[in-house]
Amino acid sequence: MVCPAQAYEVTDDRGVVVSFAQAPQRVVSLLPSLTETVCELGQCARLVGVDRYSNFPVSLQQLPQVGGGIDPNIEAIVALRPxxxxxxxxxxxxxxxxxxxxxxxxxxxxxxxxxxxxxxxIGQVLGVPDASKIWRAIDAGVSAAAQSVPASAKTMRVYFEVNQGPYAASEASFIGETLTRLGVKNIVPAKLGPFPKLNPEFVVRANPDLIMVGERSAAGLGQRPGWQTIRALRDNRVCVFAAEQANTLVRPGPRMSEAARIMAQCLADKAPKTSVIGGKP
Incomplete structure:
Protein backbone atom coordinates (compact mmCIF):
# COMPACT_ATOMS: atom_id res chain seq x y z
CA MET A 1 0.00 0.00 0.00
CA VAL A 2 1.29 3.47 -0.93
CA CYS A 3 -0.12 6.65 0.61
CA PRO A 4 -1.87 9.18 -1.67
CA ALA A 5 0.11 12.12 -2.99
CA GLN A 6 0.55 15.04 -0.62
CA ALA A 7 3.33 17.51 0.12
CA TYR A 8 5.77 16.61 2.89
CA GLU A 9 9.34 17.15 4.10
CA VAL A 10 12.08 14.74 5.13
CA THR A 11 15.34 15.58 6.95
CA ASP A 12 18.33 13.49 5.86
CA ASP A 13 21.45 12.48 7.82
CA ARG A 14 23.25 15.68 6.82
CA GLY A 15 20.46 17.71 8.38
CA VAL A 16 19.21 18.84 4.98
CA VAL A 17 15.45 19.23 4.70
CA VAL A 18 14.13 17.81 1.41
CA SER A 19 10.63 18.79 0.26
CA PHE A 20 8.41 16.55 -1.86
CA ALA A 21 5.17 17.55 -3.58
CA GLN A 22 4.35 13.85 -3.89
CA ALA A 23 6.03 10.49 -3.39
CA PRO A 24 8.95 10.13 -5.87
CA GLN A 25 8.37 7.65 -8.68
CA ARG A 26 11.85 7.72 -10.27
CA VAL A 27 14.57 6.80 -7.78
CA VAL A 28 18.34 6.46 -8.21
CA SER A 29 20.13 4.66 -5.36
CA LEU A 30 23.89 4.89 -4.87
CA LEU A 31 24.33 2.66 -1.81
CA PRO A 32 23.54 -1.08 -1.86
CA SER A 33 21.91 -1.11 1.58
CA LEU A 34 19.58 1.71 0.53
CA THR A 35 18.84 -0.03 -2.76
CA GLU A 36 17.94 -3.25 -0.95
CA THR A 37 15.72 -1.32 1.46
CA VAL A 38 13.75 0.23 -1.42
CA CYS A 39 13.17 -3.26 -2.82
CA GLU A 40 12.29 -4.78 0.55
CA LEU A 41 9.62 -2.08 0.86
CA GLY A 42 8.13 -3.44 -2.36
CA GLN A 43 9.21 -0.45 -4.45
CA CYS A 44 11.92 -1.94 -6.69
CA ALA A 45 9.95 -0.82 -9.74
CA ARG A 46 10.64 2.82 -8.86
CA LEU A 47 14.40 2.37 -9.23
CA VAL A 48 15.66 3.74 -12.55
CA GLY A 49 19.41 3.55 -11.81
CA VAL A 50 21.85 2.19 -9.22
CA ASP A 51 25.53 2.22 -8.34
CA ARG A 52 27.79 -0.55 -9.64
CA TYR A 53 27.70 -2.45 -6.34
CA SER A 54 23.90 -2.67 -5.99
CA ASN A 55 23.42 -6.23 -7.23
CA PHE A 56 20.64 -7.62 -5.03
CA PRO A 57 17.98 -8.58 -5.86
CA VAL A 58 19.18 -9.99 -9.17
CA SER A 59 16.59 -8.01 -11.13
CA LEU A 60 18.61 -4.84 -10.39
CA GLN A 61 21.35 -6.01 -12.72
CA GLN A 62 19.11 -4.97 -15.63
CA LEU A 63 19.11 -1.32 -14.50
CA PRO A 64 21.51 1.38 -15.72
CA GLN A 65 24.60 1.66 -13.51
CA VAL A 66 25.81 5.17 -12.77
CA GLY A 67 29.27 4.48 -11.37
CA GLY A 68 30.38 4.21 -7.75
CA GLY A 69 28.58 5.55 -4.75
CA ILE A 70 31.35 7.94 -3.74
CA ASP A 71 32.06 9.38 -7.21
CA PRO A 72 29.07 8.57 -9.42
CA ASN A 73 28.59 9.66 -13.02
CA ILE A 74 26.67 12.92 -12.61
CA GLU A 75 25.70 13.17 -16.29
CA ALA A 76 24.31 9.63 -16.27
CA ILE A 77 22.22 10.38 -13.18
CA VAL A 78 20.82 13.60 -14.67
CA ALA A 79 19.89 11.73 -17.85
CA LEU A 80 17.72 9.35 -15.81
CA ARG A 81 15.55 12.29 -14.62
CA PRO A 82 15.24 11.04 -11.02
CA ILE A 122 12.85 5.59 3.14
CA GLY A 123 9.36 4.28 3.83
CA GLN A 124 8.31 7.85 4.61
CA VAL A 125 9.92 9.19 1.42
CA LEU A 126 8.28 6.55 -0.77
CA GLY A 127 4.92 6.79 0.95
CA VAL A 128 4.98 3.24 2.33
CA PRO A 129 3.16 3.39 5.69
CA ASP A 130 4.04 -0.06 7.07
CA ALA A 131 7.83 0.23 6.82
CA SER A 132 8.23 -0.66 10.49
CA LYS A 133 7.43 -4.29 9.71
CA ILE A 134 10.73 -4.52 7.81
CA TRP A 135 12.69 -3.64 10.93
CA ARG A 136 10.62 -5.98 13.08
CA ALA A 137 11.47 -8.85 10.72
CA ILE A 138 15.19 -7.97 10.83
CA ASP A 139 15.18 -7.76 14.63
CA ALA A 140 13.30 -11.06 15.02
CA GLY A 141 15.68 -12.76 12.60
CA VAL A 142 18.76 -11.64 14.54
CA SER A 143 17.18 -12.85 17.79
CA ALA A 144 16.40 -16.22 16.21
CA ALA A 145 19.99 -16.55 14.98
CA ALA A 146 21.24 -15.84 18.50
CA GLN A 147 19.16 -18.71 19.84
CA SER A 148 20.98 -21.10 17.50
CA VAL A 149 24.49 -20.32 18.81
CA PRO A 150 25.79 -23.10 21.07
CA ALA A 151 26.88 -22.16 24.57
CA SER A 152 30.47 -23.27 23.93
CA ALA A 153 30.77 -20.71 21.10
CA LYS A 154 29.93 -17.85 23.43
CA THR A 155 33.34 -18.04 25.08
CA MET A 156 35.05 -17.09 21.81
CA ARG A 157 36.70 -13.74 21.13
CA VAL A 158 36.08 -12.74 17.51
CA TYR A 159 37.87 -10.61 14.93
CA PHE A 160 35.73 -9.59 11.93
CA GLU A 161 37.72 -8.15 9.02
CA VAL A 162 35.62 -6.03 6.70
CA ASN A 163 38.32 -5.33 4.14
CA GLN A 164 42.05 -5.44 3.60
CA GLY A 165 43.93 -2.68 5.34
CA PRO A 166 42.99 -4.27 7.63
CA TYR A 167 39.66 -2.59 8.31
CA ALA A 168 37.68 -4.21 11.11
CA ALA A 169 34.12 -4.15 12.40
CA SER A 170 34.23 -2.84 15.95
CA GLU A 171 31.69 -3.20 18.75
CA ALA A 172 30.19 0.12 17.59
CA SER A 173 29.31 -1.10 14.08
CA PHE A 174 26.12 -2.87 13.03
CA ILE A 175 28.24 -6.00 12.51
CA GLY A 176 29.70 -5.64 15.99
CA GLU A 177 26.23 -5.15 17.44
CA THR A 178 25.10 -8.35 15.76
CA LEU A 179 28.09 -10.24 17.20
CA THR A 180 27.17 -8.91 20.64
CA ARG A 181 23.61 -10.13 20.21
CA LEU A 182 24.99 -13.53 19.18
CA GLY A 183 26.74 -13.62 22.54
CA VAL A 184 30.42 -13.38 21.59
CA LYS A 185 33.15 -10.87 22.37
CA ASN A 186 34.50 -8.57 19.67
CA ILE A 187 38.23 -7.88 20.08
CA VAL A 188 37.88 -4.39 18.52
CA PRO A 189 36.46 -1.89 21.04
CA ALA A 190 33.78 0.66 20.22
CA LYS A 191 36.11 3.55 21.09
CA LEU A 192 38.04 2.98 17.85
CA GLY A 193 34.96 3.88 15.77
CA PRO A 194 32.65 1.59 13.75
CA PHE A 195 35.11 0.43 11.07
CA PRO A 196 38.65 1.36 12.09
CA LYS A 197 41.80 0.67 10.11
CA LEU A 198 43.98 -1.35 12.45
CA ASN A 199 47.67 -1.85 12.84
CA PRO A 200 48.02 -5.60 12.10
CA GLU A 201 50.00 -5.89 15.33
CA PHE A 202 46.79 -4.97 17.21
CA VAL A 203 45.20 -8.23 16.04
CA VAL A 204 48.30 -10.22 16.98
CA ARG A 205 48.25 -8.79 20.50
CA ALA A 206 44.49 -9.33 20.85
CA ASN A 207 44.97 -12.97 19.77
CA PRO A 208 41.36 -13.74 18.73
CA ASP A 209 39.91 -17.24 19.02
CA LEU A 210 37.98 -16.88 15.74
CA ILE A 211 38.45 -14.83 12.58
CA MET A 212 35.63 -13.96 10.18
CA VAL A 213 36.78 -12.69 6.80
CA GLY A 214 35.63 -12.47 3.18
CA GLU A 215 37.42 -14.54 0.56
CA ARG A 216 38.81 -11.40 -1.08
CA SER A 217 40.77 -10.60 2.08
CA ALA A 218 41.49 -14.13 3.31
CA ALA A 219 44.46 -14.94 1.10
CA GLY A 220 47.72 -14.54 2.93
CA LEU A 221 46.36 -14.10 6.45
CA GLY A 222 49.03 -16.46 7.77
CA GLN A 223 51.75 -14.53 5.94
CA ARG A 224 51.02 -11.29 7.75
CA PRO A 225 53.84 -10.56 10.22
CA GLY A 226 53.20 -12.41 13.45
CA TRP A 227 49.77 -13.69 12.45
CA GLN A 228 50.83 -17.32 12.33
CA THR A 229 50.92 -17.17 16.14
CA ILE A 230 47.27 -16.06 16.43
CA ARG A 231 45.18 -18.69 18.16
CA ALA A 232 42.43 -18.59 15.48
CA LEU A 233 44.88 -19.42 12.69
CA ARG A 234 46.78 -21.96 14.73
CA ASP A 235 43.57 -23.83 15.61
CA ASN A 236 41.96 -23.40 12.16
CA ARG A 237 39.11 -21.32 13.50
CA VAL A 238 38.71 -19.05 10.48
CA CYS A 239 35.42 -18.59 8.60
CA VAL A 240 36.03 -17.47 5.02
CA PHE A 241 32.89 -16.07 3.39
CA ALA A 242 32.25 -16.32 -0.34
CA ALA A 243 31.62 -13.04 -2.16
CA GLU A 244 27.82 -13.30 -2.02
CA GLN A 245 27.87 -14.05 1.71
CA ALA A 246 30.38 -11.26 2.32
CA ASN A 247 28.09 -8.77 0.54
CA THR A 248 25.23 -9.84 2.78
CA LEU A 249 27.36 -9.45 5.91
CA VAL A 250 28.64 -5.93 5.22
CA ARG A 251 25.38 -4.29 4.11
CA PRO A 252 23.35 -2.66 6.89
CA GLY A 253 19.88 -3.30 5.55
CA PRO A 254 17.08 -5.82 5.15
CA ARG A 255 19.41 -8.84 4.94
CA MET A 256 20.92 -8.29 8.39
CA SER A 257 18.93 -11.22 9.75
CA GLU A 258 20.44 -13.44 7.05
CA ALA A 259 23.86 -12.05 7.98
CA ALA A 260 23.21 -13.00 11.60
CA ARG A 261 22.37 -16.55 10.50
CA ILE A 262 25.61 -16.76 8.51
CA MET A 263 27.65 -15.61 11.52
CA ALA A 264 25.75 -17.92 13.86
CA GLN A 265 26.51 -20.87 11.58
CA CYS A 266 30.19 -19.93 11.60
CA LEU A 267 30.16 -19.82 15.39
CA ALA A 268 28.45 -23.20 15.59
CA ASP A 269 30.90 -24.75 13.13
CA LYS A 270 33.95 -23.43 14.97
CA ALA A 271 32.70 -23.80 18.54
CA PRO A 272 35.26 -25.59 20.75
CA LYS A 273 34.44 -29.04 22.00
CA THR A 274 36.24 -28.32 25.27
CA SER A 275 36.66 -24.80 26.54
CA VAL A 276 40.21 -23.52 26.61
CA ILE A 277 39.06 -20.48 24.66
CA GLY A 278 39.79 -17.04 26.07
CA GLY A 279 42.62 -18.25 28.30
CA LYS A 280 46.26 -19.09 27.77
CA PRO A 281 46.87 -22.00 25.35
Whole structure:
Protein backbone atom coordinates (compact mmCIF):
# COMPACT_ATOMS: atom_id res chain seq x y z
CA MET A 1 0.00 0.00 0.00
CA VAL A 2 1.29 3.47 -0.93
CA CYS A 3 -0.12 6.65 0.61
CA PRO A 4 -1.87 9.18 -1.67
CA ALA A 5 0.11 12.12 -2.99
CA GLN A 6 0.55 15.04 -0.62
CA ALA A 7 3.33 17.51 0.12
CA TYR A 8 5.77 16.61 2.89
CA GLU A 9 9.34 17.15 4.10
CA VAL A 10 12.08 14.74 5.13
CA THR A 11 15.34 15.58 6.95
CA ASP A 12 18.33 13.49 5.86
CA ASP A 13 21.45 12.48 7.82
CA ARG A 14 23.25 15.68 6.82
CA GLY A 15 20.46 17.71 8.38
CA VAL A 16 19.21 18.84 4.98
CA VAL A 17 15.45 19.23 4.70
CA VAL A 18 14.13 17.81 1.41
CA SER A 19 10.63 18.79 0.26
CA PHE A 20 8.41 16.55 -1.86
CA ALA A 21 5.17 17.55 -3.58
CA GLN A 22 4.35 13.85 -3.89
CA ALA A 23 6.03 10.49 -3.39
CA PRO A 24 8.95 10.13 -5.87
CA GLN A 25 8.37 7.65 -8.68
CA ARG A 26 11.85 7.72 -10.27
CA VAL A 27 14.57 6.80 -7.78
CA VAL A 28 18.34 6.46 -8.21
CA SER A 29 20.13 4.66 -5.36
CA LEU A 30 23.89 4.89 -4.87
CA LEU A 31 24.33 2.66 -1.81
CA PRO A 32 23.54 -1.08 -1.86
CA SER A 33 21.91 -1.11 1.58
CA LEU A 34 19.58 1.71 0.53
CA THR A 35 18.84 -0.03 -2.76
CA GLU A 36 17.94 -3.25 -0.95
CA THR A 37 15.72 -1.32 1.46
CA VAL A 38 13.75 0.23 -1.42
CA CYS A 39 13.17 -3.26 -2.82
CA GLU A 40 12.29 -4.78 0.55
CA LEU A 41 9.62 -2.08 0.86
CA GLY A 42 8.13 -3.44 -2.36
CA GLN A 43 9.21 -0.45 -4.45
CA CYS A 44 11.92 -1.94 -6.69
CA ALA A 45 9.95 -0.82 -9.74
CA ARG A 46 10.64 2.82 -8.86
CA LEU A 47 14.40 2.37 -9.23
CA VAL A 48 15.66 3.74 -12.55
CA GLY A 49 19.41 3.55 -11.81
CA VAL A 50 21.85 2.19 -9.22
CA ASP A 51 25.53 2.22 -8.34
CA ARG A 52 27.79 -0.55 -9.64
CA TYR A 53 27.70 -2.45 -6.34
CA SER A 54 23.90 -2.67 -5.99
CA ASN A 55 23.42 -6.23 -7.23
CA PHE A 56 20.64 -7.62 -5.03
CA PRO A 57 17.98 -8.58 -5.86
CA VAL A 58 19.18 -9.99 -9.17
CA SER A 59 16.59 -8.01 -11.13
CA LEU A 60 18.61 -4.84 -10.39
CA GLN A 61 21.35 -6.01 -12.72
CA GLN A 62 19.11 -4.97 -15.63
CA LEU A 63 19.11 -1.32 -14.50
CA PRO A 64 21.51 1.38 -15.72
CA GLN A 65 24.60 1.66 -13.51
CA VAL A 66 25.81 5.17 -12.77
CA GLY A 67 29.27 4.48 -11.37
CA GLY A 68 30.38 4.21 -7.75
CA GLY A 69 28.58 5.55 -4.75
CA ILE A 70 31.35 7.94 -3.74
CA ASP A 71 32.06 9.38 -7.21
CA PRO A 72 29.07 8.57 -9.42
CA ASN A 73 28.59 9.66 -13.02
CA ILE A 74 26.67 12.92 -12.61
CA GLU A 75 25.70 13.17 -16.29
CA ALA A 76 24.31 9.63 -16.27
CA ILE A 77 22.22 10.38 -13.18
CA VAL A 78 20.82 13.60 -14.67
CA ALA A 79 19.89 11.73 -17.85
CA LEU A 80 17.72 9.35 -15.81
CA ARG A 81 15.55 12.29 -14.62
CA PRO A 82 15.24 11.04 -11.02
CA UNK A 83 12.73 12.47 -8.56
CA UNK A 84 15.23 11.70 -5.80
CA UNK A 85 18.73 10.27 -5.44
CA UNK A 86 19.52 8.16 -2.36
CA UNK A 87 23.19 8.19 -1.40
CA UNK A 88 25.69 7.88 1.43
CA UNK A 89 26.55 10.88 3.56
CA UNK A 90 30.18 10.34 2.57
CA UNK A 91 29.45 10.76 -1.15
CA UNK A 92 31.03 13.82 -2.72
CA UNK A 93 28.32 14.12 -5.37
CA UNK A 94 25.42 15.41 -3.27
CA UNK A 95 26.19 19.14 -3.52
CA UNK A 96 26.77 18.96 -7.26
CA UNK A 97 23.45 17.15 -7.82
CA UNK A 98 21.60 19.67 -5.69
CA UNK A 99 23.00 22.57 -7.71
CA UNK A 100 21.58 20.84 -10.77
CA UNK A 101 18.14 20.87 -9.18
CA UNK A 102 18.00 17.20 -8.24
CA UNK A 103 16.64 16.18 -4.86
CA UNK A 104 19.16 14.22 -2.80
CA UNK A 105 18.61 12.25 0.38
CA UNK A 106 21.85 11.37 2.19
CA UNK A 107 21.44 8.37 4.50
CA UNK A 108 24.19 6.18 5.91
CA UNK A 109 23.29 3.46 8.44
CA UNK A 110 26.17 2.25 10.62
CA UNK A 111 24.34 0.75 13.61
CA UNK A 112 21.18 -1.28 14.23
CA UNK A 113 19.40 1.90 15.37
CA UNK A 114 20.53 3.62 12.16
CA UNK A 115 19.12 0.78 10.06
CA UNK A 116 15.76 1.03 11.81
CA UNK A 117 15.70 4.80 11.31
CA UNK A 118 16.73 4.61 7.65
CA UNK A 119 14.14 1.94 6.85
CA UNK A 120 11.42 4.15 8.33
CA UNK A 121 12.77 7.24 6.57
CA ILE A 122 12.85 5.59 3.14
CA GLY A 123 9.36 4.28 3.83
CA GLN A 124 8.31 7.85 4.61
CA VAL A 125 9.92 9.19 1.42
CA LEU A 126 8.28 6.55 -0.77
CA GLY A 127 4.92 6.79 0.95
CA VAL A 128 4.98 3.24 2.33
CA PRO A 129 3.16 3.39 5.69
CA ASP A 130 4.04 -0.06 7.07
CA ALA A 131 7.83 0.23 6.82
CA SER A 132 8.23 -0.66 10.49
CA LYS A 133 7.43 -4.29 9.71
CA ILE A 134 10.73 -4.52 7.81
CA TRP A 135 12.69 -3.64 10.93
CA ARG A 136 10.62 -5.98 13.08
CA ALA A 137 11.47 -8.85 10.72
CA ILE A 138 15.19 -7.97 10.83
CA ASP A 139 15.18 -7.76 14.63
CA ALA A 140 13.30 -11.06 15.02
CA GLY A 141 15.68 -12.76 12.60
CA VAL A 142 18.76 -11.64 14.54
CA SER A 143 17.18 -12.85 17.79
CA ALA A 144 16.40 -16.22 16.21
CA ALA A 145 19.99 -16.55 14.98
CA ALA A 146 21.24 -15.84 18.50
CA GLN A 147 19.16 -18.71 19.84
CA SER A 148 20.98 -21.10 17.50
CA VAL A 149 24.49 -20.32 18.81
CA PRO A 150 25.79 -23.10 21.07
CA ALA A 151 26.88 -22.16 24.57
CA SER A 152 30.47 -23.27 23.93
CA ALA A 153 30.77 -20.71 21.10
CA LYS A 154 29.93 -17.85 23.43
CA THR A 155 33.34 -18.04 25.08
CA MET A 156 35.05 -17.09 21.81
CA ARG A 157 36.70 -13.74 21.13
CA VAL A 158 36.08 -12.74 17.51
CA TYR A 159 37.87 -10.61 14.93
CA PHE A 160 35.73 -9.59 11.93
CA GLU A 161 37.72 -8.15 9.02
CA VAL A 162 35.62 -6.03 6.70
CA ASN A 163 38.32 -5.33 4.14
CA GLN A 164 42.05 -5.44 3.60
CA GLY A 165 43.93 -2.68 5.34
CA PRO A 166 42.99 -4.27 7.63
CA TYR A 167 39.66 -2.59 8.31
CA ALA A 168 37.68 -4.21 11.11
CA ALA A 169 34.12 -4.15 12.40
CA SER A 170 34.23 -2.84 15.95
CA GLU A 171 31.69 -3.20 18.75
CA ALA A 172 30.19 0.12 17.59
CA SER A 173 29.31 -1.10 14.08
CA PHE A 174 26.12 -2.87 13.03
CA ILE A 175 28.24 -6.00 12.51
CA GLY A 176 29.70 -5.64 15.99
CA GLU A 177 26.23 -5.15 17.44
CA THR A 178 25.10 -8.35 15.76
CA LEU A 179 28.09 -10.24 17.20
CA THR A 180 27.17 -8.91 20.64
CA ARG A 181 23.61 -10.13 20.21
CA LEU A 182 24.99 -13.53 19.18
CA GLY A 183 26.74 -13.62 22.54
CA VAL A 184 30.42 -13.38 21.59
CA LYS A 185 33.15 -10.87 22.37
CA ASN A 186 34.50 -8.57 19.67
CA ILE A 187 38.23 -7.88 20.08
CA VAL A 188 37.88 -4.39 18.52
CA PRO A 189 36.46 -1.89 21.04
CA ALA A 190 33.78 0.66 20.22
CA LYS A 191 36.11 3.55 21.09
CA LEU A 192 38.04 2.98 17.85
CA GLY A 193 34.96 3.88 15.77
CA PRO A 194 32.65 1.59 13.75
CA PHE A 195 35.11 0.43 11.07
CA PRO A 196 38.65 1.36 12.09
CA LYS A 197 41.80 0.67 10.11
CA LEU A 198 43.98 -1.35 12.45
CA ASN A 199 47.67 -1.85 12.84
CA PRO A 200 48.02 -5.60 12.10
CA GLU A 201 50.00 -5.89 15.33
CA PHE A 202 46.79 -4.97 17.21
CA VAL A 203 45.20 -8.23 16.04
CA VAL A 204 48.30 -10.22 16.98
CA ARG A 205 48.25 -8.79 20.50
CA ALA A 206 44.49 -9.33 20.85
CA ASN A 207 44.97 -12.97 19.77
CA PRO A 208 41.36 -13.74 18.73
CA ASP A 209 39.91 -17.24 19.02
CA LEU A 210 37.98 -16.88 15.74
CA ILE A 211 38.45 -14.83 12.58
CA MET A 212 35.63 -13.96 10.18
CA VAL A 213 36.78 -12.69 6.80
CA GLY A 214 35.63 -12.47 3.18
CA GLU A 215 37.42 -14.54 0.56
CA ARG A 216 38.81 -11.40 -1.08
CA SER A 217 40.77 -10.60 2.08
CA ALA A 218 41.49 -14.13 3.31
CA ALA A 219 44.46 -14.94 1.10
CA GLY A 220 47.72 -14.54 2.93
CA LEU A 221 46.36 -14.10 6.45
CA GLY A 222 49.03 -16.46 7.77
CA GLN A 223 51.75 -14.53 5.94
CA ARG A 224 51.02 -11.29 7.75
CA PRO A 225 53.84 -10.56 10.22
CA GLY A 226 53.20 -12.41 13.45
CA TRP A 227 49.77 -13.69 12.45
CA GLN A 228 50.83 -17.32 12.33
CA THR A 229 50.92 -17.17 16.14
CA ILE A 230 47.27 -16.06 16.43
CA ARG A 231 45.18 -18.69 18.16
CA ALA A 232 42.43 -18.59 15.48
CA LEU A 233 44.88 -19.42 12.69
CA ARG A 234 46.78 -21.96 14.73
CA ASP A 235 43.57 -23.83 15.61
CA ASN A 236 41.96 -23.40 12.16
CA ARG A 237 39.11 -21.32 13.50
CA VAL A 238 38.71 -19.05 10.48
CA CYS A 239 35.42 -18.59 8.60
CA VAL A 240 36.03 -17.47 5.02
CA PHE A 241 32.89 -16.07 3.39
CA ALA A 242 32.25 -16.32 -0.34
CA ALA A 243 31.62 -13.04 -2.16
CA GLU A 244 27.82 -13.30 -2.02
CA GLN A 245 27.87 -14.05 1.71
CA ALA A 246 30.38 -11.26 2.32
CA ASN A 247 28.09 -8.77 0.54
CA THR A 248 25.23 -9.84 2.78
CA LEU A 249 27.36 -9.45 5.91
CA VAL A 250 28.64 -5.93 5.22
CA ARG A 251 25.38 -4.29 4.11
CA PRO A 252 23.35 -2.66 6.89
CA GLY A 253 19.88 -3.30 5.55
CA PRO A 254 17.08 -5.82 5.15
CA ARG A 255 19.41 -8.84 4.94
CA MET A 256 20.92 -8.29 8.39
CA SER A 257 18.93 -11.22 9.75
CA GLU A 258 20.44 -13.44 7.05
CA ALA A 259 23.86 -12.05 7.98
CA ALA A 260 23.21 -13.00 11.60
CA ARG A 261 22.37 -16.55 10.50
CA ILE A 262 25.61 -16.76 8.51
CA MET A 263 27.65 -15.61 11.52
CA ALA A 264 25.75 -17.92 13.86
CA GLN A 265 26.51 -20.87 11.58
CA CYS A 266 30.19 -19.93 11.60
CA LEU A 267 30.16 -19.82 15.39
CA ALA A 268 28.45 -23.20 15.59
CA ASP A 269 30.90 -24.75 13.13
CA LYS A 270 33.95 -23.43 14.97
CA ALA A 271 32.70 -23.80 18.54
CA PRO A 272 35.26 -25.59 20.75
CA LYS A 273 34.44 -29.04 22.00
CA THR A 274 36.24 -28.32 25.27
CA SER A 275 36.66 -24.80 26.54
CA VAL A 276 40.21 -23.52 26.61
CA ILE A 277 39.06 -20.48 24.66
CA GLY A 278 39.79 -17.04 26.07
CA GLY A 279 42.62 -18.25 28.30
CA LYS A 280 46.26 -19.09 27.77
CA PRO A 281 46.87 -22.00 25.35
Missing amino acids: DVVLMAVSSRASDRLRTLGIKVLSLEPKTHADVQRVVLK
